[in-house]
Amino acid sequence: MRALEPWVVQPLETFLAESAARLTLLMTMSGQVVAQHGFSRSLDVMSAAALGAGIVASTEELARLMGASRFEALVHHGQRQSCMLAAFTTPRGRWIGLVVFGPETSVGIIRLFFDQMVQQLAAVAPREQTQPPMLAENFETELNASLKALFGR
């Protein structure tokens, strides 16, 4: 497991230990990766983050069109593994969690411990700092720095 911000580590480690999730990605709404577990290639993380952020943006717009508030979570059930995508609010802005899990756990367990992780993140997040806006000219530099931190190369 690797995280760009150290305060994310403990809540995420607890979630991973309790839920038995196979892959986990925490990212901002714009697809900037904050932490990852289980991914072995930076390309996979980039693709998953971009796709996850796109799906959440689509579902939130769909919810708006339907006159609903936001959807809490989106779960794709597969035969060998499933995937949950959920947006949540932290003191550092809205983030997205993407969790891939297998039949050794259940969506109920994943949801339960994911909700607990969200509460822990809200409790431990440093409040004095605010996330700087992502500028287009800095995007590639920021992305490379994030991937280097997340994969150690």
Next chain:
Amino acid sequence: MTATQAVLDRVTRVPGVRGAVVVAAADGLVVAEQLMDGVDGQAAAALTASLVGRLVRTAEGAGMRPPAFVQLRGDGGSVLAAPGPQDLVLVAVVGPDANLGLARLEMIEAVGRLA
């Protein structure tokens, strides 16, 4: 009143029962619930479904029949579970003063009505 609500009514009428939940065993998600304040139905559903699933696999692995009733006793009470038809589990959260014998009888009788 639906059959599921009738089942929950029957179980929660037993003295000492603080709540009952019908859970989808495979997902650990709540199908229906009737709980007192302070009882976390989502947690009870997810964790008990996981426990029952593991116990069923353990029993099968040991060449035994799957459990018809599970009691997990703690200091502050017990969690009772009765696996039922259609991959459902009836779960009850009971206090330390609950009538466990009556709760067990009612749950085993009631879970059959979930079909």
